[in-house]
Amino acid sequence: MSERFDCRNCKASLYGQQYIQVENAPHCINCYDQLHANTCQECTEIIGHNDKELTFKDRYYHEHCFRCFHCDRSLSNASFTSHEDVLLCNDCYCNEFSSKCVSCNKIVMPGSKILEFDGSSWHEDCFVCHSCEKPIGGESFVPNENQYYCVPCYEGRFTPRCSHCNKALTKGGVTYQGGVWHRECFLCAGCSAPLAGQPFTSQGETPYCVKCFSNLYAKKCAGCNSAITGFGDGKYISFKDREWHQPCFKCSRCSVSLVGSGFFPYRDQILCTDCNDDD
Structure with missing residues (x-):
């Protein structure tokens, strides 16, 4: 008499039948599907032993149930994204949630580098200087009337230039008779002493420290013979x-x-x- 070969669960004979081994114990197909098969996340039906199963984040799907939530396209061989536990193909995700580049009006695809400023977004290659048209990337830039400039172009076009050295005046300086100077460039025409923060006067349009102006141009007091400077x-x-x-x-x-x-x-x-x- 031959030894019995039965399903561990229902005890039905497995001789001549298909079976699946689970932890070294044979199960008939029906018991295997009932006890060990996964449930499809989408349709909630059992994923049978003959069904192709797809897995994503500890969730299981029939192959034909693994589809985009919006357009119903199959995701089995397509790129996709999970958003709030919903599966979306890349096209639907981008149309729904991705930013659009304000320069080219195309979607900034997930995973690509995006630049954002003041509520607007750009592809990295689209965020360029309005003057030289070179990509700004992660470099410093200056906004001006809804246009963006790299620092060298902005300084070249908009920043006032020192009346002495002709270099850009990027921070506080001295204003005198319609011109601007770096503080270190605003000097006495006589002795070249810095005049910023010091009393000075002028002869015509030329600035002088008090001492030089007194020596060169001031009238002398008839009483003490010292210069009358007006200071x-x-x-x-x-x-x-x-x-x-x-x-x-x-x-x-x-x-x-x-x-x-x-x-x-x-x-x-x-x-x-x-x-x-x-x-």
Whole structure:
């Protein structure tokens, strides 16, 4: 008498029948499908032993159920993406969720490099300088009226240039008589001392420090013989061809201040009323 060869589950004889071995135990086809076959994620039916099975993220599908949620196209041999547990072919995913390049109006495909700024998106090769048309990539750029420039082009077209060295003025400088200077380029025309943050004056359109202007152009006070520059309190008194600092405008004899008072010229002197009466 021959040894029995039965299904582990239903005990039906497997002689002359198809069976599947599970953990070294034979199962008839029916029991295998009921006990061990996976359930299709899409149709919830059992994926039988003769069905082609596809797996994605611990989920199982019949081959004919593995399809795009939107267009129903088969994904068994196509690129696809999972979005919120829904399978989508690349075309549907891109149409639904991918950004469009504002330059070429084409979709920026998943996995490709995308550049984003101020709510807009570009392909890497489409984000180019408006002037030289070279791709900007990850380099610095400057937006200007909905156009984008690489830094060299922006500086060349829009940044003011120093009146001294003619190089771009990219940060704070000095403005004088309609021109701009780097702070380190705004110099006295006489001694080349920096004038930024210092008192200065000019002769015509040329700037000078106080010392150089005084030595070269300022009139001398008739009282102290020092230059009258207009700095300090800036007040001076002029009479005929002579000028005085206001504190120096005094009687030549008694030294009383003549500011706001009557005075009398006497030869090279100026006299108060009392000293003039003495004569």
